[in-house]
Amino acid sequence: MSRTTKSHPSKRLIGALIAAVVGITTFGISSPASAATAPVGLGSAQEIRNQHSSMCLDDFDFGTQPGAEVRQWSCTEGSNQRWQVTDLGTGYAEIKNTFSNLCLDNFDFGTTPGSEVRQWSCNGSTAQQWRITSVGGGYAEIANRHSDLCLDNKDFRQLDGSPIQQWTCTGSKAQRWALTDPTVQKITWTLNRVASPTADEADAYARITDAMNRAVARYNRLSNISRSLTVSYSPGTPTADANIYGQIRFGKERVYMVEGTAMHEISHTVGLGTSTTFNTNCENSSWDSALALLRTWDGPDATIQCTPGHILNYGLNYNSEFSQLNLERHVKLVQSMLSDGM
Known part of the structure; x- marks a missing residue:
């Protein structure tokens, strides 16, 4: 991409001269600076x-x-x-x-x-x-x-x-x-483990760890969110779920132990579908920042489509939505919804 670089030497010279004399004491006795x-x-x-x-x-x-x-x-x-x-x-x-x-x-x-x-x-x-x-x-x-x-x-x-x-x-x-420092992670997480896991549990832990590491890395890179999460393997959970207290559970079905599902559940821990403000903003269509962002992607007639506990736009509700573009937009939209008070 070409660009035009302009400068005005006189202003630059004057500025440099001003910088050179900053702090020089004028004639007389100066008082101590705070x-x-x-x-x-x-x-x-x-x-x-x-x-x-x-x-x-x-x-x-x-x-x-x-x-x-x-x-x-x-x-x-x-x-x-x-x-x-x-x-x-x-x-x-x-x-x-x-x-x-x-x-x-x-x-x-x-x-x-x-x-x-x-x-x-x-x-x-x-x-x-x-x-x-x-x-x-x-x-x-x-x-x-x-x-x-x-x-x-x-x-x-x-x-x-x-x-x-x-x-x-x-x-x-x-x-x-x-x-x-971007190497300091804002979102952190821990996985509850049993001391002597079965083969099923060990396999689940490995899959969940990979999914969470990928999801948290993407959220940390693209959002301002700070959160401590606790993750569990819960075979009795039908798919996966999460609450606003930072707790995430993965059920026994391996198809859900993937980055997209982990990101979907992280969004619940920060208020999507779990906070009073989310419900209020959905009822009143009060998504000023999020709606403006969505329309840059999907056109001027796009709307935030709320359902009980979820959004349909980039909500990552189904595996078919887990493209790289959708994963990126999901985080940006969640961040924008937080800017709207979620």
Whole structure:
């Protein structure tokens, strides 16, 4: 994909000069400065994930030249989505992409809502300094020192390649970001086992373990969800089931000991079909974010089809639905439903 890279040397030069003189004491005696609050989310290879879209800040198209674009993309744990977040000791941080070795930059030193965010050679200017402040729940607001505007998921979008901008800080989910090490798993699980399993139990444990590992890995990559799950082999269970307390049971039928079924049951543990809000939103068709996402896939007339305890759209209710595309969309839709309060 071709792209246009623009720069205005005068602005860059002025910004660099400003950066060079920051902190120089003017004539007279300066009063002691109070200690700056350190930014959160520091690390050598952090993922920066938007709360609304659950997508990652991405060095778009693996750019390596100053002016390279920054967009959001489904999280892959790739080096172009990993960022070195370094405390500058001033209450601000530098955010450098591990693939491009370029810094997250307030492009052209913008100061108005809608100003671009790109990557640029690291130079220490205020356009590359970011205040990263915890807003609770594992999320942070990321504001530029030069513009005092917040890093923002433009128009609350949920598609790969959607733009990132700066905007007046509002505290919305479009401006909340989780800065974490992607190798640390948000969803964890344990399997209840008997000490001396029979051949049937040992086989079931192996199949369930494979299914859960695959399902949890996909959920961890594509969602913001944190959950501890307890899984059991329960031969008396007809297929598989789960509850909102994080408990999943697999019955004796091996056909259900697969990733798609495990993902279906994980969705129940986070509220799909098991929470009061799910039922309320279904009754009132109050799926603003989820419906907008669904229509980008299935057209402008698509609707969230609720049935008792389930959804028909990408709900993974039957083995015939277990394509790779459907598995990916299932997680994204569940995440979007959580953004709608599920």
